[in-house]
Amino acid sequence: xxxxxxxxxxxxxxxxxxxxxxxxxxxxxxxxxxxxxxxxxxxxxxxxxxxxxxxxxxxxxxxxxxxxxxxxxxxxxxxxxxxxxxxxxxxxxxxxxxxxxxxxxxxxxxxxxxxxxxxxxxxxxxxxxxxxxxxxxxxxx
Numbered sequence: 001x002x003x004x005x006x007x008x009x010x011x012x013x014x015x016x017x018x019x020x021x022x023x024x025x026x027x028x029x030x031x032x033x034x035x036x037x038x039x040x041x042x043x044x045x046x047x048x049x050x051x052x053x054x055x056x057x058x059x060x061x062x063x064x065x066x067x068x069x070x071x072x073x074x075x076x077x078x079x080x081x082x083x084x085x086x087x088x089x090x091x092x093x094x095x096x097x098x099x100x101x102x103x104x105x106x107x108x109x110x111x112x113x114x115x116x117x118x119x120x121x122x123x124x125x126x127x128x129x130x131x132x133x134x135x136x137x138x139x140x141x
Contacts, residue, residue, distance in 0.1 A: 040067050040071045040140065041066055042063055042064060042065050042138055043064040043066075044061065044062070044063050044064075044076070044134040045061075045064075045134075046059055046060060046061045046078070046132060047060050048115055051092070051115055051116060051117050052116070052117060053116070053118065053121050054116060054117070054118075054119045055116055055117075056114035056116050057114070057115055057116065058113070058114060058115075059112060059113050059114070059115045059132075060110055060112050061076060061078070061110065061112070061113065061134065062108055062110045063076075063103050063136065063138075064103070064107075064108045065103040065104065065105065065106065065107055065108065065109075066106060068106060069105050069140055070102055070103065070140070070141035071102065071138045071139070071140060071141050072100050072102050072103075072138060072139050072140075072141035073099055073100060073101055073102070073103060073109075073136055073137070074099055074100045074137045074138065074139060075097075075099050075136065075137040076099055076111075076135070076136045076137075077134070077135045077136075078097065078113070078133070079135070080092050080094055080130055080131075080132060081130060081132070081133065082130075083125060083128035083129055084124060084128060086122065086124035087124040087125040087130075090118070091117060091122060091125050092115060092130050093115065093118055094113060094132070095114045096113070097113045098113070102141050
């Protein structure tokens with residue numbers, strides 16, 4: 001017999017930070033890099049506490065801007081990976097990140113978005129760790 005909630009403990013999420021950032025800065029100067037027509041060199045990281053079935057927990061996403069100009073982040077996506085073969089990504093729901101938002105020169109901005117385990121989460125997800133991959137689009141602000 002299958003139980004709806006087969007575990008009482010939380011499922012922790014570890015964040016896998018991947019430096020895959022799709023971005024662009026319009027500029028009339030040739031070349032790449034800060035202020036020279038290349039993408040802003042932003043860094044993205046995230047953290048979240050324990051998650052439970054059908055309960056929203058906030059995923060904090062921090063975008064760091066080492067450049068000496070403001071950056072506008074126009075889109076952020078979070079892709080959930082499988083925790084294991086038995087505990088797949090479809091057991092964790094991440095809501096869309098609200099954008100755009102700005103990041104000050106040589107500063108950071110932190111935004112949040114809800115995450116939750118789905119109501120039909122499988123027993124194999126007890127104590128699981130889901131990798132999260134971030135992608136962002138940003139322009140010089």
